[in-house]
Amino acid sequence: MSQLNPPVICIIADKHDLYDDRAYWKQALSLLEEGFLVHYIVVNSDESNQGVTKEGVSFYLIKRKQYIPSIILNYLIKKAFLFAMNMMK
Numbered sequence: 001m002s003q004l005n006p007p008v009i010c011i012i013a014d015k016h017d018l019y020d021d022r023a024y025w026k027q028a029l030s031l032l033e034e035g036f037l038v039h040y041i042v043v044n045s046d047e048s049n050q051g052v053t054k055e056g057v058s059f060y061l062i063k064r065k066q067y068i069p070s071i072i073l074n075y076l077i078k079k080a081f082l083f084a085m086n087m088m089k
Helices: 021-033 071-087
Strands: 008-013 037-045 049-052 058-063
Touching: 008 021, 021 037
Parallel strands: 008 037, 037 058
Antiparallel strands: 049 058
């Protein structure tokens, strides 16, 4: 696929790390080899960062906002917070 403006693909992952076996090595690199411009957003990161891998995939690491360490309690507190914000409108 040789074009002046290649199609752009954005992969968003919240359960995987940057170099995940399936999302990065199979999906992102296969799309890159076919001529797509690939952006890979990882939401479950411990830090915020961005760059380009040596294979040529643009990546964006986004630190997930966590209210407390427990995933389930974090989910419930987030939902309660959003509900309270909607009630104030």
